[in-house]
Amino acid sequence: xxxxxxxxxxxxxxxxxxRLPLYHSFLLTIKNKERKxxxxxxxxxELQIDPTQIxxxxxxxxxKGKTKVGYVTxxxxxxxxxxxxxxxxxxAFIVGIGNLGSALIKYHRFHNEGMEITAGFDINPEIIxxxxxxxxxxxxxxxxxxxxxxxxxxxxxxxxxxxxxxxADLMIKSGVKAIWNFSGTPLSAPDNIIIENTSIDSGLxxxxxxxxxxxxxxxxxxxx
Amino acid sequence: xxxxxxxxxxxxxxxxxxRLPLYHSFLLTIKNKERKxxxxxxxxxELQIDPTQIxxxxxxxxxKGKTKVGYVTxxxxxxxxxxxxxxxxxxAFIVGIGNLGSALIKYHRFHNEGMEITAGFDINPEIIxxxxxxxxxxxxxxxxxxxxxxxxxxxxxxxxxxxxxxxADLMIKSGVKAIWNFSGTPLSAPDNIIIENTSIDSGLxxxxxxxxxxxxxxxxxxxx
DNA sequence: TAGATTGTTAATCGATTAACAATC
DNA sequence: TAGATTGTTAATCGATTAACAATC
Numbered sequence: 322x323x324x325x326x327x328x329x330x331x332x333x334x335x336x337x338x339x340r341l342p343l344y345h346s347f348l349l350t351i352k353n354k355e356r357k358x359x360x361x362x363x364x365x366x367e368l369q370i371d372p373t374q375i376x377x378x379x380x381x382x383x384x385k386g387k388t389k390v391g392y393v394t395x396x397x398x399x400x401x402x403x404x405x406x407x408x409x410x411x412x413a414f415i416v417g418i419g420n421l422g423s424a425l426i427k428y429h430r431f432h433n434e435g436m437e438i439t440a441g442f443d444i445n446p447e448i449i450x451x452x453x454x455x456x457x458x459x460x461x462x463x464x465x466x467x468x469x470x471x472x473x474x475x476x477x478x479x480x481x482x483x484x485x486x487x488x489a490d491l492m493i494k495s496g497v498k499a500i501w502n503f504s505g506t507p508l509s510a511p512d513n514i515i516i517e518n519t520s521i522d523s524g525l526x527x528x529x530x531x532x533x534x535x536x537x538x539x540x541x542x543x544x545x
Numbered sequence: 546x547x548x549x550x551x552x553x554x555x556x557x558x559x560x561x562x563x564r565l566p567l568y569h570s571f572l573l574t575i576k577n578k579e580r581k582x583x584x585x586x587x588x589x590x591e592l593q594i595d596p597t598q599i600x601x602x603x604x605x606x607x608x609k610g611k612t613k614v615g616y617v618t619x620x621x622x623x624x625x626x627x628x629x630x631x632x633x634x635x636x637a638f639i640v641g642i643g644n645l646g647s648a649l650i651k652y653h654r655f656h657n658e659g660m661e662i663t664a665g666f667d668i669n670p671e672i673i674x675x676x677x678x679x680x681x682x683x684x685x686x687x688x689x690x691x692x693x694x695x696x697x698x699x700x701x702x703x704x705x706x707x708x709x710x711x712x713a714d715l716m717i718k719s720g721v722k723a724i725w726n727f728s729g730t731p732l733s734a735p736d737n738i739i740i741e742n743t744s745i746d747s748g749l750x751x752x753x754x755x756x757x758x759x760x761x762x763x764x765x766x767x768x769x
Numbered sequence: 770t771a772g773a774t775t776g777t778t779a780a781t782c783g784a785t786t787a788a789c790a791a792t793c
Numbered sequence: 794t795a796g797a798t799t800g801t802t803a804a805t806c807g808a809t810t811a812a813c814a815a816t817c
Binding site: 335339340341347350369370404406420421425427428434436474475482498499501505506507515519521523524525531532533 | 594751
Binding site for chain 2: 783784785786787791792793
């Protein structure tokens, strides 16, 4: 969960990277409206982000805008897609075909964003050797075998917390470069392995905490 | 998407709040092992977070630890649950019963974390008046009617981006206090409405960017 | 020109990390 | 006591925001 300084090299702040897909998806709607130019204040207004933040973010990408006019929509989109690597497809295996796992398999944006899930794994005998959304599902014991046939860069972990580390170890041993961890528990891995943690629970924590804020008594009176 | 200064009042950093569910889930495993005490360095080691960060986080909660021993596991868990409001159940409606929507409905942790989804809405006639995981599904036109019957604090939006604002407006009009937005597009809302955005795409952006980093040529040679 | 916008540099703000005193 | 840990205060680091010059 630690933010290593891997952004130092290029100097692009991590939050900027995370905002880029947002810009991209918004700009597609602008393109559909056949608007050739879009200005930072316009984007800012729509996306509720500070306009100077947007200008700053774009400057990291070396996109040049036109004074008084803005940026060329199609150029922005192209630069974003190149930067985010949407045209370079990375293969991925997903482990844990539960509710969330199935939803991820069906999430159609991954394809446009340059990730292709090429096999799924589980331990449930009922689903092994079946297909979800045209994706073949195998027993986890076949992971090594399948990755030898078609190497993948990304391993997606959607198993319960107590199984996650074991799966991560297997993925690392098998040569996966990046792990996308939806298990809600942190993983140990060598420094050269990219780990991205996505946890739904932290979102709910924020919401509930903010709801509490309206009723300060609840925790201001709490005895330490 | 803008970070307002709503954390100023209590002085607790937003990242701290987001880490709390992680601590909670880890501490449950410690409790299961019947370990009475747990120290910050031990947690740090397991969760890959800086130990002083953990001590700092706990200090915001006014938990007191024992020098040389650590914290009482059960006390930590209790304080975390109180702070995160796990014992105060908030009702929620979910709109958009697609793949992700269905996965969220089945996500069992929400119950423990104090959120209960009490109805689902969609426009697909095939699923209206059916049930998913014992949850009744209605047409979106019945939203106002249903919320009048049983008010909810939280609205969960899992519809496509171009439908999201419309649904948000409906929720706000109906008196929802917080919106959890999975649509991937930002929402306009009055300041008193709590908005939490959860987007899967930013996670993939990070992964792909870090994978690129290993091959700097790809974007260092990119013509601006 | 006046006004709107880009884009850079500086200031501010917030979070993390380091240093260190206190304690058992 | 020596060593390990808490917990606070200070320093550092990184990101956002503000200020402002340049441009069309």
